[in-house]
Amino acid sequence: xxxxxxKAKRGLxxxxxxxxxxxSEAEALNKIIAAxxxxxxxxxxxxxxxxxxxxxxxxxxxxxxxxxIHIFTKKLTTLIRARVELLASLKIIYEQTDNQKMRExxxxxxxxxxxxxxxxxxxxxxxxxxxxxxxNIIKAGETSGxxxxxxxxxxxxxxxDAALSNKVKTALAYPAVLLIVGAVSIxxxxxxxxxxxxxxxxxMGGKLPFITGVIFRVSDFxxxxxxxxxxxxxxxxxxxxxxxxxxxxxxxxxxxxxxVPLLKRMAMNQELAYFASGLSLLLKSGVPALKxxxxxxxxxxxxxxxxxxxxxxxxxxxxxxxxxCLQNYTDLPVFFTRMVAVxxxxxxxxxxxxxxxxxxxxxxxxxxxxxxxxLEPMLILGMGAILGTIVLSVLLPIxxxxxxxx
Numbered sequence: 264x265x266x267x268x269x270k271a272k273r274g275l276x277x278x279x280x281x282x283x284x285x286x287s288e289a290e291a292l293n294k295i296i297a298a299x300x301x302x303x304x305x306x307x308x309x310x311x312x313x314x315x316x317x318x319x320x321x322x323x324x325x326x327x328x329x330x331x332i333h334i335f336t337k338k339l340t341t342l343i344r345a346r347v348e349l350l351a352s353l354k355i356i357y358e359q360t361d362n363q364k365m366r367e368x369x370x371x372x373x374x375x376x377x378x379x380x381x382x383x384x385x386x387x388x389x390x391x392x393x394x395x396x397x398x399n400i401i402k403a404g405e406t407s408g409x410x411x412x413x414x415x416x417x418x419x420x421x422x423x424d425a426a427l428s429n430k431v432k433t434a435l436a437y438p439a440v441l442l443i444v445g446a447v448s449i450x451x452x453x454x455x456x457x458x459x460x461x462x463x464x465x466x467m468g469g470k471l472p473f474i475t476g477v478i479f480r481v482s483d484f485x486x487x488x489x490x491x492x493x494x495x496x497x498x499x500x501x502x503x504x505x506x507x508x509x510x511x512x513x514x515x516x517x518x519x520x521x522x523v524p525l526l527k528r529m530a531m532n533q534e535l536a537y538f539a540s541g542l543s544l545l546l547k548s549g550v551p552a553l554k555x556x557x558x559x560x561x562x563x564x565x566x567x568x569x570x571x572x573x574x575x576x577x578x579x580x581x582x583x584x585x586x587x588c589l590q591n592y593t594d595l596p597v598f599f600t601r602m603v604a605v606x607x608x609x610x611x612x613x614x615x616x617x618x619x620x621x622x623x624x625x626x627x628x629x630x631x632x633x634x635x636x637x638l639e640p641m642l643i644l645g646m647g648a649i650l651g652t653i654v655l656s657v658l659l660p661i662x663x664x665x666x667x668x669x
Contacts, residue, residue, distance in 0.1 A: 267291040267307050271300035278303075306377050327392050331365045333421045340414040349410075350376055368392060381405055395558050396541050403548035413548055420544050423624070424537070430628060434635035438642055445646035452653050454489065457482040464660045471660055478656035529630040535599060536623035537562055543616035552612075553580055568593055585612075598622075 267288060271279045279300055285291035288305060295302045335356060342352035353373040360366045368389055375385035383402035386393040397417055404413025461479055464471060471479070520530040541562050545555035553576060560572040571593035578588045586604035589595055599619060606615030 265307055267305050269295055269305040270303040271295055272303060273300055306374075327362065327364050327368060329421075330425065331362055332392055333418075333425055335360075335365065335369070336414065336418045336421055340411070340418045343411045343414050349382060382410070395561050396545065399550055399554075399558050400544060400548045403545075403550050407549055416544055416548060420540060423540070427533070427624060427627065431631055434631045435638075438635065438638040441639065441642050441646070445642070445650075449646075449649055449653070450485075452650070453482050453485050457653070457657070458486060460657060472656070472663065474652065475656040475659055478653060525630060525634060529627055529634070531565075532623045532626045532630070534563060534565060534568075535595070536620045536627060539599070539616045539623065540620035543613045543620065546613040546616070552585065556585070568595070571595075 265286065266282050266284050268282050269280070269291070273279050283291050283294055285294060288307065291305060292302055295305070338356050338359070339352055342355060343349070347355070350373065353369055353376065357366060357369040357373060360369060371388065372382075372385045375388065376382060381402075383398050383405055386398045386401060400413050400417055401410070404410040457479060461482070464475070520526045538559055542555055542559040545558055546552065550558070556572065556576050556579065560569055560576070563569045563572065572589075574592040575585075575588035578591070579585055584604070584607060586600050586607055589603060590600045602615050602619050603612065606612035609615070
């Protein structure tokens with residue numbers, strides 16, 4: 264049965280708030296009046312989340328990911344295009360969402376809009392989930408009366424970003440499987456196969472080859488201490504997460520990207536593609552050029568580039584050319600700044616930026632394919648070297664005994 268939140272007065276000065284179950288708003292009002300209260304306001308609450316069984320509740324109570332926001336945006340775009348009102352759309356999405364945390368976000372959006380807030384203001388309450396880019400495009404859509412177009416643009420933008428992320432995951436899937444299979448094979452050899460051979464070689468007498476002795480010592484250590492090593496590594500990672508947070512791992516990954524030339528180029532191209540695409544999207548939505556640049560700058564992670572864009576923004580505000588300011592204050596590639604100049608001169612800046620974003624995205628995809636093609640042989644060679652060393656350590660004593668017999 265639907266629930267309604269109400270505010271009412273009892274007597275002249277006492278205020279009462281509560282929640283009441285009723286089949287309709289009119290019936291809820293009658294119940295409030297029957298309780299000798301004077302109703303001030305009443306609003307319907309979205310349906311509560313259905314109770315989850317204990318086995319699956321921990322799966323449903325996960326964090327809100329970018330994929331959840333993308334799905335939410337696609338569903339909302341479809342409903343708005345079908346002329347369904349925003350409140351009704353949010354209610355439908357709420358009922359179809361499995362992630363409990365995302366349900367709470369949708370319920371918060373529903374309540375804010377129900378209370379009279381514009382949708383962009385409701386989104387701004389959740390800055391950890393909805394970026395300034397997302398919020399300002401919605402705001403522009405509200406101003407122009409084309410909220411459906413804003414949702415389509417955001418959904419398309421997030422779809423391209425998700426497609427690129429999926430290509431990265433797909434490219435790394437095979438190397439990851441190869442690494443896992445190789446690691447499991449080495450673990451089985453070290454902890455189960457070699458210990459069964461050690462008594463055989465020890466009973467034959469004679470000194471074992473150096474490499475065989477080293478491998479057997481590694482095997483003894485692994486059999487005795489591998490649970491402690493695994494627990495220690497897990498505890499260390501959890502401690503770093505607790506003390507320094509996820510930012511420590513993100514900063515470590517960023518430093519690695521800056522030091523490996525291929526990864527550095529790929530990260531820079533991806534950032535330029537994201538920046539160009541975001542700036543184009545804001546301009547298409549009707550956001551002024553200077554404000555669009557400020558918002559798009561928030562998507563940039565490179566601090567040096569971000570500072571340069573901020574300085575360029577100050578000169579652009581005084582009426583100078585965007586391309587000239589970008590050239591003076593940033594290390595953006597010549598291709599990028601010249602394309603911006605072409606877009607300014609032709610009055611097609613947003614379309615030119617789309618072409619720039621597409622060009623850099625293609626370069627990122629090429630680099631992803633190159634990294635994947637390099638990883639596979641490197642992993643095969645690495646695993647082959649380790650497995651070959653283990654096999655050699657077993658064969659050497661056998662060859663030694665064969666020579667002694669002959």
